[in-house]
Amino acid sequence: MSESSASINESSANEPPLANREQWSSRLVFILAATGSAVGLGNIWKFPYITGENGGGAFVLIYLLCIASIGIPIMMAEIMLGRRGRQDPVTTMKKLAKESGHSRAWGLLGWMGVIAGFLILSYYSVIAGWAMAYVPRMATGLFNGLEADGVNTVFSDLVSNPEGLIAWHTLFLFMTMAVVARGVRGGLEKAVTFLMPLLFILLVILIFYAMGTGHFKQGLTYLFTPDFSKITTEGILSAMGHAFFTLSLGMGAIMVYGSYLPSNTSIAKATFAVAFMDTLVALMAGMIIFPIVFANTLEPSAGPGLIFKTLPLAFGHMDYGTFFGTLFFILLVFAAWTSSISLIEPAITWGMKTFQISRLKTSFISGVLVWFLGLLTVFSFNLTSDFTITSTISTNYGEFVILKDATVFDFLDYLTSNIMLPLGGLMIAIYAGWLMKKKYSREELNINRFWYTIWLFLVRFIAPTMVIIVFLNAMGVVAFIRTIMGV
Numbered sequence: 001m002s003e004s005s006a007s008i009n010e011s012s013a014n015e016p017p018l019a020n021r022e023q024w025s026s027r028l029v030f031i032l033a034a035t036g037s038a039v040g041l042g043n044i045w046k047f048p049y050i051t052g053e054n055g056g057g058a059f060v061l062i063y064l065l066c067i068a069s070i071g072i073p074i075m076m077a078e079i080m081l082g083r084r085g086r087q088d089p090v091t092t093m094k095k096l097a098k099e100s101g102h103s104r105a106w107g108l109l110g111w112m113g114v115i116a117g118f119l120i121l122s123y124y125s126v127i128a129g130w131a132m133a134y135v136p137r138m139a140t141g142l143f144n145g146l147e148a149d150g151v152n153t154v155f156s157d158l159v160s161n162p163e164g165l166i167a168w169h170t171l172f173l174f175m176t177m178a179v180v181a182r183g184v185r186g187g188l189e190k191a192v193t194f195l196m197p198l199l200f201i202l203l204v205i206l207i208f209y210a211m212g213t214g215h216f217k218q219g220l221t222y223l224f225t226p227d228f229s230k231i232t233t234e235g236i237l238s239a240m241g242h243a244f245f246t247l248s249l250g251m252g253a254i255m256v257y258g259s260y261l262p263s264n265t266s267i268a269k270a271t272f273a274v275a276f277m278d279t280l281v282a283l284m285a286g287m288i289i290f291p292i293v294f295a296n297t298l299e300p301s302a303g304p305g306l307i308f309k310t311l312p313l314a315f316g317h318m319d320y321g322t323f324f325g326t327l328f329f330i331l332l333v334f335a336a337w338t339s340s341i342s343l344i345e346p347a348i349t350w351g352m353k354t355f356q357i358s359r360l361k362t363s364f365i366s367g368v369l370v371w372f373l374g375l376l377t378v379f380s381f382n383l384t385s386d387f388t389i390t391s392t393i394s395t396n397y398g399e400f401v402i403l404k405d406a407t408v409f410d411f412l413d414y415l416t417s418n419i420m421l422p423l424g425g426l427m428i429a430i431y432a433g434w435l436m437k438k439k440y441s442r443e444e445l446n447i448n449r450f451w452y453t454i455w456l457f458l459v460r461f462i463a464p465t466m467v468i469i470v471f472l473n474a475m476g477v478v479a480f481i482r483t484i485m486g487v
């Protein structure tokens with residue numbers, strides 16, 4: 001990963017000719033960058049808390065099924081479209097649609113991704129700010145010897161103070177935009193090469209700690225024994241939404257990364273590597289958090305604060321906890337950093353091209369926009385925490401909860417993860433599976449006939465059907481049909 005190894009960087013506002021376009025120097029660099037995008041708050045912060053909110057095992061199983069049957073094939077499709085288009089997501093989709101003789105309206109897919117990126121980054125940056133805020137708290141030994149109540153208080157003090165949250169949000173967003181403005185190369189890429197493995201080692205150490213809590217088995221049972229009575233229609237939707245979120249799919253992030261991928265590298269192998277590591281990290285996080293939850297009689301359904309209420313308990317009671325705890329939150333910030341960059345990269349590449357302005361200016365303008373949007377999330381935890389939305393659809397066949405007591409943050413998360421990303425993924429699957437000429441997709445994927453047929457089957461039938469059924473199910477339509485048909 002030398003300086004010259006090209007990556008996402010200062011391509012000028014005028015798209016460079018194809019041949020000169022920057023590329024990752026190898027498949028490994030791409031895998032690192034894509035893993036950097038995939039592994040983030042989604043794995044360590046979000047996966048445990050939504051698993052806890054949805055009752056454990058059954059949710060995890062559905063999530064894993066979604067990764068395998070929807071996530072992996074769509075990821076291959078998205079990387080493939082990106083590499084064939086070699087532009088920002090909007091232009092890529094228009095260009096590919098033209099190539100295969102379809103409407104330029106496919107550019108809308110790219111558009112939705114750009115918007116989703118803005119919305120997700122706006123709250124992502126605030127939560128990453130929480131992780132940053134925990135670094136000095138850990139380093140000064142604030143949690144040493146504290147019990148659950150004390151740790152809870154630290155968390156609620158943090159989130160009830162809007163000025164503090166704004167300050168951390170500003171700092172994190174600044175870090176993100178600084179990298180994006182210069183192009184993702186050199187420093188950060190190098191950093192990721194050793195920080196990611198370090199995060200992994202730290203997770204292993206924490207698993208050993210969790211084993212010593214006396215509740216490890218209970219944690220594993222919670223995670224891996226499906227109890228389908230606990231799963232709701234919204235639970236299924238959020239398991240699917242999370243599969244998209246955690247793999248960074250459906251909004252153009254992986255498409256843009258794919259656009260820098262050299263033509264001769266295997267998309268399938270890279271996809272498997274990224275999906276495997278991403279899933280591993282999430283499951284490890286779960287195996288750490290839940291034993292701590294049960295050992296301290298905490299609630300698995302504590303919500304977005306779950307890891308901030310559980311992990312400090314562990315660090316506060318373990319040998320060298322101050323050191324490990326500080327390191328852990330630093331690494332979490334890094335993991336979030338490499339993801340946040342990819343969230344805004346589609347918007348940056350698109351903005352530069354559309355408005356013909358420099359990367360720096362585009363980054364600045366985007367940063368300001370995201371900063372303001374982020375205030376909505378900041379206030380969701382304090383000033384406007386009582387402002388909630390509940391939305392249900394009542395039918396003769398039951399009541400369908402779309403949102404329950406959702407704050408603005410919850411709403412943004414729901415809108416992006418549960419609707420926009422799966423919808424984007426659905427469109428990618430339909431485009432890649434049905435509309436793109438087979439000749440092109442075979443050429444890009446470059447896998448043997450057997451695997452190509454499997455991929456095509458998944459992308460044509462399984463992935464779209466599942467996304468559509470889960471959408472309809474969440475809207476009560478499936479229950480309606482079942483009632484009519486008496487099954």
Ligand code: PHE
Pocket residue numbers: 037038039040041042043120244245246247248249251253339340342343
């Ligand atoms: N995959 C990232 C995570 O799990 C979040 C993300 C979503 C990044 C969509 C880019 C695009 O934290």
